[in-house]
Amino acid sequence: MKKVAFYTLGCKLNFSETSTISRMFEQKGYQKVDFDQTPDIFIINTCSVTENADKKCKKIVKEAKKISPNAYITIIGCYAQLKPKEIAEIEGVDAVLGAAEKFRIIELLDGFAKEQETKVLASEIKEAVQFNHAFSIHDRTRTFLKVQDGCNYGCAFCTIPLARGKSRSDSISQIVAAANEIAHTEVKEIVLTGVNIGDFGIQDGRRKESFANLVQALDQVEGIDRFRISSIEPNLLTNEIITFVSKSKRFVPHFHIPLQSGSNAILRAMGRRYLRELYVDRVSKIKALMPHCCIGVDVIVGFPGETDALFQETYQFLNELPVSYLHVFSYSERANTRAAEMEEVIPIKVRNERSKMLRILSEKKRRNFYEENLGLTYKVLFEEDVVDGKMHGFTENYIRVAAKYDPLLINEVKKVTLSEINDHGTVEVREPELQYEQH
Ligand code: SF4
Numbered sequence: 209m210k211k212v213a214f215y216t217l218g219c220k221l222n223f224s225e226t227s228t229i230s231r232m233f234e235q236k237g238y239q240k241v242d243f244d245q246t247p248d249i250f251i252i253n254t255c256s257v258t259e260n261a262d263k264k265c266k267k268i269v270k271e272a273k274k275i276s277p278n279a280y281i282t283i284i285g286c287y288a289q290l291k292p293k294e295i296a297e298i299e300g301v302d303a304v305l306g307a308a309e310k311f312r313i314i315e316l317l318d319g320f321a322k323e324q325e326t327k328v329l330a331s332e333i334k335e336a337v338q339f340n341h342a343f344s345i346h347d348r349t350r351t352f353l354k355v356q357d358g359c360n361y362g363c364a365f366c367t368i369p370l371a372r373g374k375s376r377s378d379s380i381s382q383i384v385a386a387a388n389e390i391a392h393t394e395v396k397e398i399v400l401t402g403v404n405i406g407d408f409g410i411q412d413g414r415r416k417e418s419f420a421n422l423v424q425a426l427d428q429v430e431g432i433d434r435f436r437i438s439s440i441e442p443n444l445l446t447n448e449i450i451t452f453v454s455k456s457k458r459f460v461p462h463f464h465i466p467l468q469s470g471s472n473a474i475l476r477a478m479g480r481r482y483l484r485e486l487y488v489d490r491v492s493k494i495k496a497l498m499p500h501c502c503i504g505v506d507v508i509v510g511f512p513g514e515t516d517a518l519f520q521e522t523y524q525f526l527n528e529l530p531v532s533y534l535h536v537f538s539y540s541e542r543a544n545t546r547a548a549e550m551e552e553v554i555p556i557k558v559r560n561e562r563s564k565m566l567r568i569l570s571e572k573k574r575r576n577f578y579e580e581n582l583g584l585t586y587k588v589l590f591e592e593d594v595v596d597g598k599m600h601g602f603t604e605n606y607i608r609v610a611a612k613y614d615p616l617l618i619n620e621v622k623k624v625t626l627s628e629i630n631d632h633g634t635v636e637v638r639e640p641e642l643q644y645e646q647h
Contacts (some may be wrong), residue, residue, distance in 0.1 A: 210235050211239065211249070213245065213251040214251045217255040217265075218253070218255025218286065219255065219257070219343075220352040222439055224351075225342045227311070227343065227344035229310070234331065235525050236407075247279055248279055249280045250272040250280070251284060256508050257368070259517065266298050269281055269283075280320040282303045282305060282313065282317065283301055287371075288305060288310075289333060292330035302326060303329065304329065305330065306333075307333060307336040307372055308335040308336040328389065337374065341378050341389065346453075350589070354402060355383050355408055356378070356407065356408045358376055359375055362479055367544065368403055372403055374413075376413075376446075376564055377417070379412060388431070392566060394619055395432075397432070399438050400436070400437050400438060405437065406440040406443075408423075408442060419440075420575055427452075427456050434458060434589065435459045442467070442482050445463065445490050450493050450494055460606075461502065462502040462606045464503075464505075465503060467506060469636055470521050470599065472516070474513065474522075477511065477512070477633060478508075478547070488529065491529055503530070504606075505533055505535070506534075507535070509536065510538055510539040510558060511540075511547065511554070513551075514562075527569060532573055534573065535570075536563050539554070554593040583625070585623055585626075586604055587624075589620075589621050589624065598610045598611065598612065599612075599613045607626065609626065609634060
């Protein structure tokens with residue numbers, strides 16, 4: 209029995225795809241092992257958004273060769289689609305598979321026998337038209353369920369459409385079937401994952417269903433305690449979705465909404481499909497219906513043309529908005545994007561300074577949000593994450609809590625009262641074990 213190990217870089221989508229590919233290997237009789245358990249085959253799932261993707265890829269390949277010098281090393285993922293030839297030159301790589309090929313890996317690399325030449329099987333991205341369904345399972349308390357792939361938007365800074373292709377989705381009936389399958393495992397939370405999930409519903413190039421319909425259908429799935437929407441574009445987050453989530457017992461009050469910039473001039477230059485006024489409107493609508501809803505924000509600093517004054521607009525905008533945390537990205541040039549050709553490039557040092565300012569603001573926002581919730585009672589899904597005798601978990605509205613370690617609480621949903629913020633910035637809870645809830 210050949211042993212196969214996986215390494216995943218990047219987003220939740222990559223994790224769900226690695227997990228599905230690993231199950232395909234197990235079904236074919238391969239044994240899945242950890243990276244350091246001398247595998248015969250390594251599969252490295254790469255990301256194009258990761259800083260220094262090339263260096264990271266080289267480092268992992270080197271590590272793999274050290275562990276199993278004769279193993280077969282395959283590179284898949286976004287970076288493999290964008291730079292297949294570059295990756296093929298990395299010493300030790302046996303095969304590179306693109307977006308249209310990665311789910312056919314076992315068939316295409318038949319037997320994984322090493323050859324003199326590196327195999328490069330990466331079609332042009334327009335060939336990636338099929339939706340390959342994927343979800344992660346048994347790895348965590350929660351599952352990442354892929355419902356959509358690719359993107360038809362063309363934001364000036366983004367390579368994802370080049371790496372993942374056009375927008376396409378699974379059907380609602382297949383997703384509900386997958387959720388039912390997941391409900392028969394121990395998993396309590398499903399995170400809906402995709403590249404642009406608000407654009408859900410395109411099959412074979414035609415819009416057939418909508419994200420709102422998907423949310424309504426999944427809400428009926430018994431056996432899943434929580435559904436979380438991973439990230440949704442503000443212009444696609446409709447009143448219908450917000451209102452439905454506010455009434456749902458399964459969809460949690462947590463939205464992650466990319467903003468990217470609080471300056472309309474920069475939003476236009478980025479080619480985003482909304483202005484700051486729409487963003488304020490979305491946040492206001494959410495907060496009016498769900499005052500304790502957690503709202504996360506993606507923001508990019510140092511985009512070409514972002515003067516100090518325009519950055520200040522973003523800073524003030526975020527400072528005044530009732531959002532809960534920020535994911536801050538320093539703009540970095542990506543080959544073959546419009547932004548890479550733009551003038552008024554912002555020096556790296558300035559990008560880093562702005563990034564630091566927003567990270568500090570994020571901490572302030574998070575702390576404020578946590579403070580607003582102290583004294584309230586929530587349900588926490590406890591994870592197998594134990595540090596210094598404390599276990600951790602998240603409330604419905606994404607507050608990270610710490611409690612005294614109790615193995616019986618792992619993967620259990622418990623009602624707790626939030627008591628105080630500790631030195632690590634997580635929230636201590638009051639005696640969860642006394643409030644044990646039967647399921
Ligand atoms: S919406 Fe814009 S940033 Fe998001 S994947 Fe599509 S092109 Fe990239």
